[in-house]
Amino acid sequence: MPAPLPRPNPCETQVWRDAYDVCLSLERRCEHVNTPPSNGAPRIVCARFLGYMILEAGDRGRHSFSSEILGCGDDDTLQELARLYITYFAHLFRARDRTPMHTPAPSRPSCNDTRELLVYLAKKTPQDYGAAKWKALVRDNFRCALTGKIEEICYRERLVLKEDVSADEYLDITATEAAYILPESITAEISDPSADNKITKHDWAPGPRVLLGRFGHPPTAEELNGSDSNHISNILTMDITKRAWFNSLKLWLEPTDVPDQYTPAAISSPYLSGVPPTITFTNAHPDEDLPLLDPRYLRLHAICCRMFCPWHWGVSKPVEQLGDVRRYYVVKIPYATRLIAFM
Numbered sequence: 001m002p003a004p005l006p007r008p009n010p011c012e013t014q015v016w017r018d019a020y021d022v023c024l025s026l027e028r029r030c031e032h033v034n035t036p037p038s039n040g041a042p043r044i045v046c047a048r049f050l051g052y053m054i055l056e057a058g059d060r061g062r063h064s065f066s067s068e069i070l071g072c073g074d075d076d077t078l079q080e081l082a083r084l085y086i087t088y089f090a091h092l093f094r095a096r097d098r099t100p101m102h103t104p105a106p107s108r109p110s111c112n113d114t115r116e117l118l119v120y121l122a123k124k125t126p127q128d129y130g131a132a133k134w135k136a137l138v139r140d141n142f143r144c145a146l147t148g149k150i151e152e153i154c155y156r157e158r159l160v161l162k163e164d165v166s167a168d169e170y171l172d173i174t175a176t177e178a179a180y181i182l183p184e185s186i187t188a189e190i191s192d193p194s195a196d197n198k199i200t201k202h203d204w205a206p207g208p209r210v211l212l213g214r215f216g217h218p219p220t221a222e223e224l225n226g227s228d229s230n231h232i233s234n235i236l237t238m239d240i241t242k243r244a245w246f247n248s249l250k251l252w253l254e255p256t257d258v259p260d261q262y263t264p265a266a267i268s269s270p271y272l273s274g275v276p277p278t279i280t281f282t283n284a285h286p287d288e289d290l291p292l293l294d295p296r297y298l299r300l301h302a303i304c305c306r307m308f309c310p311w312h313w314g315v316s317k318p319v320e321q322l323g324d325v326r327r328y329y330v331v332k333i334p335y336a337t338r339l340i341a342f343m
Contacts, residue, residue, distance in 0.1 A: 005051040016054060019066035023051035026078055043075065046082030049307065053085065056303050132230040133178040136237050139292075141284035145272045146264065149174040153236070179238040179246050181297040233294040236281075245271050252305035253279070253298050260292055265302070280326040 005027055030044035041049070054064055054299040072078045123157040142154035149172040238246060251271050253262035261280040266272050283290045 002045055002048040002052070005048055006055070011054065013063075013068070015066045016062055019069040020051055020054050022072075022078070023047050023054070023071055026075060027051070029075070041079075041083055041086050043079050046079045047087075049082045049086060050078065050093040056307065065246045076342055099334055120202055128232060129178070132232060132235055133237070135290060136178055136232045136235045137176070138285060138288070139232060139283050139290035140237040140281075143237065144176055144242065145281065146242050146279065147172070147174070147239055149239060149274075151176045161289075174239045176237045177240050178235045179243040181234050181236070181293065181301050186237060231291070233291045236293055242275075246301075249305040252302040254302055255295060260295075262298065265305075 005020075005024055007024065009017050009020050009024065011020045011046070021235055024047075027044060030042075039181035050065075050069055054062055054069070057065055068081060069078065072081055102290055114338055137151060137154065142151050142159055143149060152173045152175050155171075155173045191229055242251060245266070251264065251266045254265050256278065258280065260282070263278055264275045281292050283292060
């Protein structure tokens with residue numbers, strides 16, 4: 001069960017306060033009245049979810065979400081609004097863990113040293129997943145970005161510095177994969193392929209570009225879709241187990257006041273085994289164009305972890321039962337548009 005909404009109302013702008021009051025009122029009614037069982041998230045979960053959505057969103061997104069909440073005429077409509085967000089957001093982030101977008105562990109390019117590898121990678125296109133992973137590996141010094149364990153292929157091929165592999169006979173090595181902070185399909189608008197076209201054009205679902213303009217927040221839809229998803233500012237090298245937990249919203253990174261420094265967080269402490277209390281991301285080759293992780297992406301991933309963690313919200317089973325949501329739902333919430341609203 002999610003934590004109760006903070007009281008008193010912390011919102012300063014009137015429309016935010018009014019919408020948050022609606023969530024508080026719904027929560028209060030659910031606490032004092034036995035609501036009948038229902039499919040999906042219980043009504044009290046929906047009330048708290050909508051309230052936290054207001055608190056977590058950026059200012060422009062917060063205004064839009066508040067307007068949607070105030071536009072709901074009754075408790076049933078509020079519950080449906082919350083379920084839509086829970087279903088689409090949670091399914092989007094959790095589905096990638098069940099169905100990898102790419103084959104893992106691309107083979108090592110035929111290069112004799114790191115410099116030769118960098119020259120090779122500079123010639124590769126952004127669409128190349130293998131090149132994207134190797135660029136991230138080079139930036140992350142051929143290590144898991146969370147644990148510091150060396151990628152086994154790089155250790156075997158002696159791409160890491162000699163002093164790093166000779167100093168400790170018990171050096172930790174691991175198999176790594178490229179962990180996408182935001183999924184590649186984030187701008188896809190899901191629709192029922194069997195539905196009539198007029199049904200998919202819901203009144204409150206304008207296209208991604210229209211809503212992006214309304215929110216006025218970067219990144220653009222193009223930045224999060226297609227080849228740009230392979231940009232290494234959206235990729236970090238991770239031990240395969242840590243990657244699975246990162247993808248399934250069990251492990252995330254909270255920013256500190258120091259640039260590029262984060263505090264690892266998880267649904268419980270065992271998931272942080274081998275992870276230091278703080279992590280500062282750096283480019284192991286500062287003379288090369290190897291961008292660090294985009295803090296907007298990590299912030300959004302952290303928000304989704306806090307809001308959609310199955311242990312926190314109790315919505316894991318309903319989401320997993322959906323399978324491919326394209327079989328069930330007409331488009332109502334374009335992924336990238338709503339996610340960007342949190343940034």
